[in-house]
Amino acid sequence: MFDTLGDRLNKALDGVRGSGNLTEDQVKKVTREIRLALLEADVNYGVVKEFVSNVRERATGADVSKALSPGQQVVKIVNEELANLMGGTSHKLSFASRPPTVVMLAGLNGHGKTTTAGKLALFVRKLGKNPYLVACDTYRPAAIEQLQQIGRELSVPVYTEGTGPKPEEIAERGIKEAREGGYDFVIVDTAGRQVVDMDMMEEIKRVRSVSKPHSVLLVLDVVTGQNAVDVAQAFKEYADFDGMVLTKLDGDARGGAALSVVSVTERPIRFASEGEKMSEFDYFYPDRMAGRILGMGDVMTLIEKAEQQMDREEAQADAQRLMSGKFTFEDFLKQMQMIKRMGPISGLLGMIPGLGKQLKGVEIDDNQLARVEAMVTSMTVKERRNPKLLQNPSRARRIARGSGATQQDVQKLVKQFGEMQKMMKQMGKGGGMPKLPGLSGRR
Structure with missing residues (x-):
């Protein structure tokens, strides 16, 4: 999804890549082009302003390397600042010292929350964990059926009481069942809405209070653009999530949301979801993503x-x-x-x-x-x-x-x-x- 942004950034950097001497005018020109490229990609204006300021300051300051030409140094700075923009380093899961580890998923309908529950279950099982799914979306029977179908495909048990009881009661009893059954990783799939509303936020607060999760992950569909940033800000205020899962990273969105949400929410992107297969899910690596955007590849992945x-x-x-x-x-x-x-x-x-x-x-x-x-x-x-x-x-x-x-x-x-x-x-x-x-x- 970063193809267009990558093209624009590389075009802006082409003029300085082989430059032996970097003038102030060249720095101004390249940072102006970078600014336009980021705005065109739907990156938050405040984020763009800070990013360009950082690049300009480092490119014209004393932050230079004898091993690189001035032009190469600018490319290196842009690469590092892109990685910083997306969180700098990867933020991996931590597990409870006394199992089970409980992870609660939050997000709007249509952002891939239930699918993410399945992907996360498969991911932690590969890490040696024994996952257990709890269906707390009491508004959409189809969501419960979807989670049950995913559970059958992955051979992961799903706890559900249908749409009758309150979500927080289901969460409490589901976690108790998981603990008694010897499962060490519980994923609580909560209900979403089409838009952010107070009823949903109050419900998430109640589920969180009862389930006492070790981590709350906000599932965000990056295809929704700047709306994803607005959603993230609202959930930060009410759900107090500690990390994000970005879905549809293989789509054709402009990518602005992925480059904005960390700065706006001050919360890390923990996972990236690309594609429909359950296995297409991994930790998010900001440095690797920056390299891919700038055409430097991603050999480690x-x-x-x-x-x-x-x-x-x-x-x-x-x-x-x-x-x-x-x-x-x-x-x-x-x-x-x-x-x-x-x-x-x-x-x-x-x-x-x-x-x-x-x-x-x-x-x-x-x-x-x-x-x-x-x-x-x-x-x-x-x-x-x-x-x-x-x-x-x-x-x-x-x-x-x-x-x-x-x-x-x-x-x-x-x-x-x-x-x-x-x-x-x-x-x-x-x-x-x-x-x-x-x-x-x-x-």
């Missing part, structure tokens, strides 16, 4: 995504086969399926430093991966292990029929795979980087 999907010893064995030229379509299929679990190809490539800018205007079609996978799964095990068999036209025709592709598509894939095998073997001896078969973008 890319590595973590990969580590979640592969076994280290297995990965080393795959790499050895790849470099020896013995990599088969069976290995390739396994790698494709791993990449799919990591997320959209375009998003992954954007995390590689410098590549996001190079790919500007290139459409990376994730459906291409599915088409390649369909062709590979239409091969027999014998064919996958011995790609030379696929030089037979009758085999190519059969695979094409089975995958909905053309015979030419299959032959092209086989040819590219053969070239990749040769090039990877050369790379193992010091050659260059090959192109992944079937995944060329288009301009």
Whole structure:
């Protein structure tokens, strides 16, 4: 969602990147462009004013590095100030010394609160916790049903008493059940409204008083723009939340809310939610997000995504086969399926430093991966292990029929795979980087 902002900021910085001597006029020009870029992205005016002032002061002051040129220093300053704007460092969950840890979710309807409850449950289970969900939205039966469905999918128990009792009573009894059942992490899903109103705020106060949560997380949909900032300010006053979850970070919003809420509320963004999959949820890292905005990539997140999907010893064995030229379509299929679990190809490539800018205007079609996978799964095990068999036209025709592709598509894939095998073997001896078969973008 930061594509437009990133483009504008990079355009503003292009004029100083290679500059050996930085004049006061250059600093004024670049900070003026940065100011316009942030305002256009719907960042709060007061936040923009402070941000630009900080950049200008540091760029013209004594805060310089001998290792960097003046132009590079400005880029570094903007990167650091963007990270500071979003909180500076990540703020991770703390757990109760005497379980269960109770986390209460608050927010308006439609901001993804119930989905976040499920995502958070899966997230903490990966950390070794035993989660338990409590449904306290007594106004929307559909919300209770949604939470129950999520619980079934994740095999996480959901405590509910329907829409009859008061939410605070449900919360109290639900937490008691969790404690007695040996669950050490309780997520309380509260009711929302279409807009902020006093009834909702008073109800949240009562639920909070009874449940005594270790953390209150405000769930905010960044697509709502400046309205998200207004909502956050209202919840801060009445719900006294201690952290935020930003949802729909993969959307096409201008991004101003994500850059404004920390400064306006003085509360950190704890989690980022991207996509509809339950696994697309993680701690929010301001420094990594700043790097992505400025096209510097996000290698750490890319590595973590990969580590979640592969076994280290297995990965080393795959790499050895790849470099020896013995990599088969069976290995390739396994790698494709791993990449799919990591997320959209375009998003992954954007995390590689410098590549996001190079790919500007290139459409990376994730459906291409599915088409390649369909062709590979239409091969027999014998064919996958011995790609030379696929030089037979009758085999190519059969695979094409089975995958909905053309015979030419299959032959092209086989040819590219053969070239990749040769090039990877050369790379193992010091050659260059090959192109992944079937995944060329288009301009």
